[in-house]
Amino acid sequence: MPKVGVYVCHCGENIKGGLNIQELVEFAKTLPDVTVVRDYFFMCSDPGQELIKNDIKEGLVDRVVVAACTPRTHEPIFRAAVESAGLNKYFCEIANIRDQNTWAHWGKIKEATDKAKRIIKSAVAKVRLAEPLEDRFEPMEKSVLVVGGGIAGMFAALDLANMGLKVYLVEKRPSVGGNMAMLDKTFPTMDCSA
DSSP states (O other): OOOEEEEEEOTTHHHHTTSOHHHHHHHHTTSTTEEEEEEESOTTSHHHHHHHHHHHHTTSOSEEEEEESOHHHHHHHHHHHHHHTTSOGGGEEEEEOIIIIITTTTTOHHHHHHHHHHHHHHHHHHHHTOOOOOOOOOOOOOEEEEEOOSHHHHHHHHHHHHTTOEEEEEOSSSSSOGGGGGOSEETTTTEEOO
16 A cells, blocks of 8 residues: 655745645545545755655555655656665656645635645545556657658758758659649749749
């Protein structure tokens, strides 16, 4: 059975000022397999990360949900913290209750609190089913496939080739040129299109 820790960030007033933190904490305690729920002023700070690390090291949690701000900038921080405590970094899930919630619904505390509950419930459900993953890097061929040999496809293929990529240009018709090849003359100079 997984042991999920839910860590709710106040994000200063960005989250705390837009919803009911205590109601959120009490709700998180009722979710399946949640063993620890903590809230902190700035969860991304060193002391906030230490809360998470200590709970992992003490065996209280083996899955982590951080209810905070955007994963775009903060997911690497929390995944690194989880990993440094000895847990697979993919056992960490971010519930974005700031950007997608309090900022979007500022002044509507009940609605924002209810939405945050749903976001956290979803993150807990996801992390409960998480399996350990490992980063894997494979060599890549620097090539690209351009589908369509019309004017746009040919220009894209030339631009990509000029960037040093190997280009495969695929056209379903016997010759390239697309609709342009069917024209006799082109505007405004009335030059031959071929």
